[in-house]
Amino acid sequence: MPHSPMPTRESLREVRYDIRGELSRRARELEGQGRQLIRLNIGNPGAFGFRAPAHLQQAVSAHVGESDPYTHQQGLPLAREAIAAFHRSRGTPNACAERVFVGNGVSELIDISLRALLNPGEEVLLPSPDYPLWSAATILNQGRPVYYRCAPENGFLPDPDEIEKLVTPRTRALVVINPNNPTGANYPPELLGRLVEIAARHGLLLMADEIYDGILYDDAVFTPLAPLAGDVPCLSFGGLSKVWRACGWRVGWAVLSGDPLKVGDYHHAMDLLSALRLCANVPAQFAVPAALTGPETIRELTAPGGRLHASRQAVVDSCAASEHLSVVAPAGALYAFPQVVGAAAEGFDDQAFALELLETEDVLVVPGTGFNVPGSRHFRVTLLPEADVVREVFARIDRALDRHAARRGARHVA
Incomplete structure (x- = not known):
């Protein structure tokens, strides 16, 4: 019987995650055939030989015996206190442990925060390019992504005037990814201030994805959004995955700031x-306390002479030497977003190119359309x-x- x-779920048809999608599945098939691939699709430090700092490893091992029971739903009290103190030190208003949520990575907290916010059909302003989890979580929580260019x-920075034109009575939140994944853009304080003004005028929740806040190159300086937001509701995301190279530990946090009367129900x-x-x-x-109060370990990797700085420079130099590529030098984060130019850009299909690159050159990259760039x-x-290797x-x-x-x-000649 057939x-x-x-x-x-029907909404899954609208969801894409090319970072671990069909190209990655094809890569696994090729590896199963014995091919040696260079995977550049995921920002996964441990897969490239990086380790979480020793003082973080020691903090975990020292407390394994205390880890069996459930903890508070918002997170371990000592972790939340350390996160709140860290945010107070950089000017986040009303930062306290009660306003901190610890999750299984920032990914889980993005989902929870949007589920707590959205009614069916309500809109979230997202950057294009974006980190596609934001689009997916918006759709799966019955919202509608609206992209600002x-x-x-x-320099992959948005135009605040263009953003404000996208606001409708259905708009609930403005997402800022800074430093940016996938472009490496780092937002200046003047631009962030303009975004705060838009959120204040229209009653929007600011959602600041700042997971790469300590990964900066050359003279770039990170500006956190919450101190600029003041009483404007703001949810700031961070975690151990990138700055502390502990992706597999799945520890992220979100800090809710702004007028207590405005954010109480959302909390x-x-x-x-x-x-x-x-x-x-x-x-x-x-x-978490060891990370936020212990020795700083990322700067030696991002400063001149450091491994991340050298790899970033290799991307910039390679694109400069190529007749087919241009790139905006990343100011932060762990990625570059090169653009195909010139004759090679004619009739260019980024998905087809990524598949050909995988099949013929054993290199796995993520096409730009996977970041919601038409x-x-x-x-x-x-x-x-x-x-x-770069x-x-x-x-x-x-x-x-x-x-x-x-x-x-x-084809032109023919």
Whole structure:
């Protein structure tokens, strides 16, 4: 007797996550055939030989015996106190442990925060390009993503006037990803101040994804959004995954700031949703105070002479030497977002190119359309490999683009 396929949630048809999507599945098939691939699709420091700092590892191991019970749904009290103190030190208004939520990574907290906010059909302003989890979580929580443009000719920074024109009576939140994934843009305080003004005028929740706040290059300086927001409701996200290279520990946090009378109901909604999932994993939360009060370890990697700085420079130099590529030098985060230009850009399909690059050159990148950029000629690479590997990757990318440009030229001649 024939069986009909089991139906799934219809909104999943609108969700994409190319970072771990069909290209990644094809990569696993090729690896199963014995191919040696260079994977640049995920910002996963541990996969490239980075380790969480020793003092964080020691903090976890010292408290394993205390990790068996559930903790408070908002997180381990000592972790929340450390996060609140860290935010007070950089000027977040009303930062206290009661306003801190610890989650299984920032990803879980993005989902919880949008679920606590959105009614069906309400809108969230998101950057384009965005980190696609934000779009997915908006859709799956019955909201509607509305994208504001972050163009390469403007250093991937948005135009506040363009953003304000997108606001409607259905708009509930304005998301800021700073430093940005996938572009590496770092937002100046003047721009952030303009975004605060828009949120204040229209009664929006500011949602500041600041997971890369300590990963900066050259003279870039990070400006947190919450101190500028003041009484304007703001939810600031951070965690151990990137700055402290502990992705697998799944420890993220969100700090709610702004006028207590405005955010009280929202706080209770997030608390309820946090309670429904009981609590975040406990052992790794013991590393939070060690991370926020212990020695700084990321700067040696991002400063000149550091491994991340060298890999970033290798991307910039490789693109400068290529007739097919341009790039806005990343000011922060762990990624670059090169653009295909010139003859190779004619008829360019970023998904088809990424598949060809994988099949012919054993390199896995993420197409720009995966970050909600229509008609993209971009792709994202992570800066985590050693500089020599980065240079080899871009030599292979150039070979693939040479072939594409030659095919386009042959069609023109024909």
